[in-house]
Amino acid sequence: MAPFSFSVEAQDAASRAGVFSTPHGEIQTPAFVAVGTQATVKSLAPSELQEIGAQALLANTYHLMLRPGAETVKKLGGLHRFMGWNGPVVTDSGGFQVFSLGWGITHGVGKIGGIFPEEADRAVRIKDAEEARPRLCEIDDGGVTFRSHIDGTLERLTPERSMEIQEALGADIIFAFDECTSPLHDYAYTRQAMERTHRWARQCLQAKTRDDQALFGIVQGGEFRDLREESARVIGGMQFGGFGIGGALGKKKSDMHMILDTVIPFLPQDKPRHLLGIGEPEDIFDAVERGIDLFDCVIPTRLARHGVALTKDGKLVLSHRAFSEDSRALEEHCPCYACKEFSRAYLAHLIRTNEILGLRLLSIHNLHFIFKLMRDIRASIVNGAFQDFKREFLEYYYQKRAALA
Amino acid sequence: MAPFSFSVEAQDAASRAGVFSTPHGEIQTPAFVAVGTQATVKSLAPSELQEIGAQALLANTYHLMLRPGAETVKKLGGLHRFMGWNGPVVTDSGGFQVFSLGWGITHGVGKIGGIFPEEADRAVRIKDAEEARPRLCEIDDGGVTFRSHIDGTLERLTPERSMEIQEALGADIIFAFDECTSPLHDYAYTRQAMERTHRWARQCLQAKTRDDQALFGIVQGGEFRDLREESARVIGGMQFGGFGIGGALGKKKSDMHMILDTVIPFLPQDKPRHLLGIGEPEDIFDAVERGIDLFDCVIPTRLARHGVALTKDGKLVLSHRAFSEDSRALEEHCPCYACKEFSRAYLAHLIRTNEILGLRLLSIHNLHFIFKLMRDIRASIVNGAFQDFKREFLEYYYQKRAALA
Numbered sequence: 001m002a003p004f005s006f007s008v009e010a011q012d013a014a015s016r017a018g019v020f021s022t023p024h025g026e027i028q029t030p031a032f033v034a035v036g037t038q039a040t041v042k043s044l045a046p047s048e049l050q051e052i053g054a055q056a057l058l059a060n061t062y063h064l065m066l067r068p069g070a071e072t073v074k075k076l077g078g079l080h081r082f083m084g085w086n087g088p089v090v091t092d093s094g095g096f097q098v099f100s101l102g103w104g105i106t107h108g109v110g111k112i113g114g115i116f117p118e119e120a121d122r123a124v125r126i127k128d129a130e131e132a133r134p135r136l137c138e139i140d141d142g143g144v145t146f147r148s149h150i151d152g153t154l155e156r157l158t159p160e161r162s163m164e165i166q167e168a169l170g171a172d173i174i175f176a177f178d179e180c181t182s183p184l185h186d187y188a189y190t191r192q193a194m195e196r197t198h199r200w201a202r203q204c205l206q207a208k209t210r211d212d213q214a215l216f217g218i219v220q221g222g223e224f225r226d227l228r229e230e231s232a233r234v235i236g237g238m239q240f241g242g243f244g245i246g247g248a249l250g251k252k253k254s255d256m257h258m259i260l261d262t263v264i265p266f267l268p269q270d271k272p273r274h275l276l277g278i279g280e281p282e283d284i285f286d287a288v289e290r291g292i293d294l295f296d297c298v299i300p301t302r303l304a305r306h307g308v309a310l311t312k313d314g315k316l317v318l319s320h321r322a323f324s325e326d327s328r329a330l331e332e333h334c335p336c337y338a339c340k341e342f343s344r345a346y347l348a349h350l351i352r353t354n355e356i357l358g359l360r361l362l363s364i365h366n367l368h369f370i371f372k373l374m375r376d377i378r379a380s381i382v383n384g385a386f387q388d389f390k391r392e393f394l395e396y397y398y399q400k401r402a403a404l405a
Numbered sequence: 406m407a408p409f410s411f412s413v414e415a416q417d418a419a420s421r422a423g424v425f426s427t428p429h430g431e432i433q434t435p436a437f438v439a440v441g442t443q444a445t446v447k448s449l450a451p452s453e454l455q456e457i458g459a460q461a462l463l464a465n466t467y468h469l470m471l472r473p474g475a476e477t478v479k480k481l482g483g484l485h486r487f488m489g490w491n492g493p494v495v496t497d498s499g500g501f502q503v504f505s506l507g508w509g510i511t512h513g514v515g516k517i518g519g520i521f522p523e524e525a526d527r528a529v530r531i532k533d534a535e536e537a538r539p540r541l542c543e544i545d546d547g548g549v550t551f552r553s554h555i556d557g558t559l560e561r562l563t564p565e566r567s568m569e570i571q572e573a574l575g576a577d578i579i580f581a582f583d584e585c586t587s588p589l590h591d592y593a594y595t596r597q598a599m600e601r602t603h604r605w606a607r608q609c610l611q612a613k614t615r616d617d618q619a620l621f622g623i624v625q626g627g628e629f630r631d632l633r634e635e636s637a638r639v640i641g642g643m644q645f646g647g648f649g650i651g652g653a654l655g656k657k658k659s660d661m662h663m664i665l666d667t668v669i670p671f672l673p674q675d676k677p678r679h680l681l682g683i684g685e686p687e688d689i690f691d692a693v694e695r696g697i698d699l700f701d702c703v704i705p706t707r708l709a710r711h712g713v714a715l716t717k718d719g720k721l722v723l724s725h726r727a728f729s730e731d732s733r734a735l736e737e738h739c740p741c742y743a744c745k746e747f748s749r750a751y752l753a754h755l756i757r758t759n760e761i762l763g764l765r766l767l768s769i770h771n772l773h774f775i776f777k778l779m780r781d782i783r784a785s786i787v788n789g790a791f792q793d794f795k796r797e798f799l800e801y802y803y804q805k806r807a808a809l810a
Contacts, residue, residue, distance in 0.1 A: 039754065043761040046746070068729060068754045076732055076750050084746045324473060327481055341451070341489045345481050349444065349473045356448040356761055 004214045004241055006272050010382045014264070014291040017381040020242075020272050022088040022172040023212045024080060025055075029272060029293040030377055032279065032370045033058045033090055035301070039073075039083040042301045043360045044367075046084045052336060052364055053371040056088035056173075058296045061165055062097035066148045066155070070168035078170030090296070091166050093175040093218070094157050096246065096276070098137060098144050139179065141196060159203035167210050175244055176204040178218040183248040190222040198234045205238060214241030216274060219263050223250035228259050232266035242272040245292075249278070256283065260290040281310075281373060281397060285390045288377055300370050304362035307351035310369040314397055316344075318362070323348040336368040337361070409619045409646055411677050415787045419669070419696040422786040425647075425677050427493040427577040428617045429485060430460075434677060434698040435782055437684065437775045438463045438495055440706070444478075444488040447706045448765045449772070451489045457741060457769055458776040461493035461578075463701045466570055467502035471553045471560070475573035483575030495701070496571050498580040498623070499562050501651065501681070503542060503549050544584065546601060564608035572615050580649055581609035583623040588653040595627040603639045610643060619646030621679060624668050628655035633664050637671035647677040650697075654683070661688065665695040686715075686778060686802060690795045693782055705775050709767035712756035715774040719802055721749075723767070728753040741773040742766070 003023045010017040018029040034041045034049060037060045041049055049057070059079060064070060076082045079089050136147040136154075143158030157165075162177035177200050179193040197220045208215050217240035221227030235243065245263055249256040260275070267273055272293040278284070279297020287295070300310060309316040311331045316323070326344040334340075338347065338361035350358025373393075380389035408428045415422040423434040439446045439454060442465045446454055454462070464484060469475060481487050484494050541552040541559075548563030562570075567582035582605050584598040602625045613620050622645035626632030640648065650668055654661040665680070672678055677698040683689070684702020692700070705715060714721040716736045721728070731749040739745075743752065743766035755763025778798075785794035 038758045038760055039751075040760045040762045043765070045742070045762060045765070047742070063758075067758060068750070072730055072750070075730055076748060082748070082751055082754075084751070325477055325480055337450070337452070343481060343487070345473070345477070346444075346487055346489070349487075353443045353468075353472060355443055355445045356765070357445045357450060360448070360450070360761070360765075 003212050006242070006270060008269070010384075012381045012384050012386040013289070015288045015377075015381050015386045016291060016293060017378045018272065018293055020293070022056075022214065024086060024088045024172050027055045027088055027294075028375075028378060030284075030288045030374055030381075031055050031294055032284070032374045033274075033294060033296040034367055035060075035296055035298045036083065037063050037298075038067075039064060039079060041363075041367075042305065043356065043363050044301075048337075048364060049085070049367070050087075052368040053375070054087070054367065055371075056090060057083075057085055058090040058092065059083070059169070059171065060097060061091045061094035061162065061169065064091075064169060065094065065157075065165050066150055066153075070165040074168040074170065080170065088173065089171040090173040091169050091171040091175065092276070093162050093177045094165070095144075095162075095175075095178045095218075096180050098146055098157060099139070099180045139196075141199070143177075144179075159200040160207045163204050163207040163209075163215075167208075167213065171213065173214050173216060173242065176201045176215060176217045176240070178220055178246055180247050181220065181222050183223060183251055185222060185248075187224055187227075190220075190224060191227055194220045194222075194227055194231050198231070201235055201238060201240075205240070216240055216242040216244050216272075218244040218246040218276070219267075220247045221259075222248045223255050223259065225258060225262050228262045229266065232263040236266040236268060240271065242274060242294075243267045244274045244276050246276045253283070253286070257286060257290070260287060260292065264291045279370065281370075282394060284370075284373070284377070285394060288381075289386070289390065295374075300366035301363045304366045305359045307358070307362065309347075309362055310366045312393070312396055318344070318348045318351045318358075320348075330365055331369075334365065334368070336365050338365040408617050411647070411675060413674070415789075417786045417789050417791040418694070420693045420782075420786050420791045421696060421698060422783045423677065423698055425698070427461075427619065429491060429493045429577050432460045432493055432699075433780075433783060435689075435693045435779055435786075436460050436699055437689070437779045438679075438699060438701040439772055440465075440701050440703045441488065442468050442703075443472075444469060444484060446768075446772075447710065448761065448768050449706075453742075453769060454490070454772070455492070457773040458780070459492070459772065460776075461495060462488075462490055463495040463497065464488070464574070464576065465502060466496045466499035466567065466574065469496075469574060470499065470562075470570050471555055471558075475570040479573040479575065485575065493578065494576040495578040496574050496576040496580065497681070498567050498582045499570070500549075500567075500580075500583045500623075501585045503551050503562060504544070504585045544601075546604070548582075549584075564605040565612045568609050568612040568614075568620075572613070572618065576618065578619050578621060578647065581606045581620060581622045581645070583625055583651055585652050586625065586627050588628060588656055590627060590653075592629055592632075595625075595629060596632055599625045599627075599632055599636050603636070606640055606643060606645075610645070621645055621647040621649050621677075623649040623651040623681070624672075625652045626664075627653045628660050628664065630663060630667050633667045634671065637668040641671040641673060645676065647679060647699075648672045649679045649681050651681045658688070658691070662691060662695070665692060665697065669696045684775065686775075687799060689775075689778070690782070690799060693786075694791070694795065700779075705771035706768045709771045710764045712763070712767065714752075714767055715771045717798070717801055723749070723753045723756045723763075725753075735770055736774075739770065739773070741770050743770040 005021045008016045008018045020027040033056045036057045039059045138145045145156045159177040166174040178197040181193045217235040219231045219235045221231040274294035275287045275292045279299045307318045323344045329339040380386045410426045413421045413423045425432040438461045441462045444464045543550045550561045564582040571579040583602040586598045622640040624636045624640045626636040679699035680692045680697045684704045712723045728749045734744040785791045
């Protein structure tokens with residue numbers, strides 16, 4: 001039996017409920033992959049991730065190649081064993097960190113320029129990116145040369161080297177090395193980068209040697225409809241095990257919708273589709289509606305580290321005075337450890353005193369919230385009720401959020 | 406039945422194996438009480454503490470009176486419910502933070518001046534203390550006036566107010582309000598502070614209203630033998646539910662031994678004795694040998710936050726290059742989660758990348774190590790083999806430590 005298979009079990013218009021089988025178990029899709037940049041989902045233990053329903057984790061090639069080094073991880077038995085996670089693991093190509101974080105800083109933009117509702121979160125995102133910014137980034141047709149943000153060491157990533165590193169890390173799902181452009185790049189540059197990405201995609205397919213890893217290609221093309229279509233035709237026509245949609249998703253939500261509407265028809269029906277780096281509930285709904293199967297995003301854990309809880313009533317800022325004597329659970333009926341055992345007042349106290357347990361408990365809750373949302377979305381697809389569920393959820397989410405603001 | 410009882414089940418010379426019953430369960434002594442300053446043992450959840458064998462937790466009155474406030478904790482059902490810990494809880498009197506941390510900074514000394522082997526740990530200790538230093542501290546015979554280190558609010562602690570706060574917090578074991586002097590205070594001042602402490606002790610006994618809390622008196626007297634004897638006679642003669650030995654324990658380990666040898670004969674045999682703020686393995690052995698039943702100390706969790714693991718081979722500094730490809734468990738045969746599931750190399754990676762999971766796992770291991778040490782000490786007392794166990798443990802601990810240095 002092939003180590004990978006993807007079957008669509010139900011479809012509701014374009015949205016799909018699938019099962020993606022990997023050598024380390026199945027992923028029920030649509031699924032949210034929790035981000036563990038440094039081979040750890042910030043503040044959480046694998047046992048907790050399992051308990052709250054995590055199906056798969058994504059670690060960052062860029063960070064791990066620099067520290068502890070891919071060969072070290074390989075010697076220690078590969079990422080699964082290294083981080084104590086026996087479920088499916090994903091690594092990205094390294095491209096996003098090398099290029100996009102650098103651009104993001106330079107131009108002060110994120111993955112979708114200007115659509116983020118929380119300025120505070122955005123400032124944090126940019127600050128985090130600054131810390132991880134490569135100090136130099138020179139692109140040529142062969143690859144990219146950069147300096148480590150840790151110690152200034154000169155490093156080079158090429159399609160072949162990205163494959164070599166990702167094979168050493170040993171994730172189940174790996175990504176082709178791509179050039180990720182910023183929303184501020186012009187058409188000509190975006191085309192040039194896209195064409196380079198297409199050449200690199202072929203090189204990655206050729207360089208790949210392991211059969212127990214699924215290689216995903218990445219569609220680029222920025223916010224330009226014709227480039228996205230061209231990239232989807234080219235990448236979608238290659239023999240990848242799945243497809244990522246990467247790069248800048250435009251300046252507003254409608255740009256992301258246009259990009260998904262443009263790209264998805266050209267991707268094979270029988271392979272999973274991963275929208276890279278997106279994870280706000282409203283974006284998840286909009287993307288699932290168009291046929292996306294996989295997501296990854298740091299938002300649930302990043303919000304937690306800044307004292308913000310995701311609930312069906314919208315986002316709660318725990319440091320708000322209103323919570324300091326609130327003896328209720330964070331979210332009524334939520335079965336997660338944070339909600340079962342503690343009050344909003346205690347969580348607020350932990351956040352105000354900068355106690356680690358506070359961000360741990362919010363990370364548990366926020367990821368549980370997103371995993372449950374994905375399960376509920378999947379069930380609604382199976383029941384042919386995706387649109388109803390989307391409308392109900394978002395109406396309530398926004399209505400309450402407006403009330404809290 | 407009285408809510409508190411203390412029975413000595415076995416004795417080996419002066420060392421005692423006891424059972425201290427509280428309204429929230431029994432404490433098998435000698436015991437190490439984990440410190441949870443802000444009503445949380447840094448980085449750990451109550452479920453983890455239970456799993457690694459924590460018997461009781463100590464929270465700091467000074468910190469909690471300022472934030473979230475004792476009345477808030479009371480409204481939320483008291484400390485046990487607030488922090489989700491159903492076992493015995495201890496609060497200190499507030500005196501140590503108000504006085505001693507202030508003095509400690511001013512003079513650059515800790516609880517035992519000059520005996521700490523790890524300068525790095527010491528620097529950290531002083532830095533932590535600085536952050537929590539009250540901004541003003543004026544003592545009179547009625548109490549102490551100080552400014553909150555958080556927002557500068559003028560606060561006052563008196564024996565009566567300390568009792569009121571500790572009753573509102575609702576711990577099982579509470580402490581009389583005392584004046585804690587520095588090793589740099591002279592004889593005359595130390596006597597004056599001791600006499601004030603004795604008057605305050607009587608006031609605390611009178612002010613106490615709850616029957617479900619055991620009030621412990623605190624013996625002071627600095628490093629002066631005659632003052633320690635006088636304080637032990639006076640405090641030991643009052644109707645306390647137990648006794649703490651507080652304040653400066655001198656400039657070297659032999660001073661601490663002298664103080665314990667002086668004080669303990671004057672304390673009632675039928676009450677538990679708590680050596681405040683001490684927790685290095687060698688000090689625990691020396692104190693248990695002299696008849697101490699209870700300890701509390703931040704060392705296991707503080708070392709963890711700085712990447713240091715307690716093992717029977719001494720202290721391991723995980724950031725050391727030697728561990729970066731070490732696939733062995735932190736400590737062979739240790740059943741804690743950190744040792745069962747992860748390698749030294751992974752822990753070293755987490756510490757180097759400042760990932761929270763690293764200090765969490767080391768906190769789990771270090772506290773497990775100390776709790777197990779206390780259980781082993783207790784068993785050795787029951788078996789009449791305390792001296793043998795002490796010799797074996799410390800020989801190995803120091804021999805290996807020397808080898809690692």
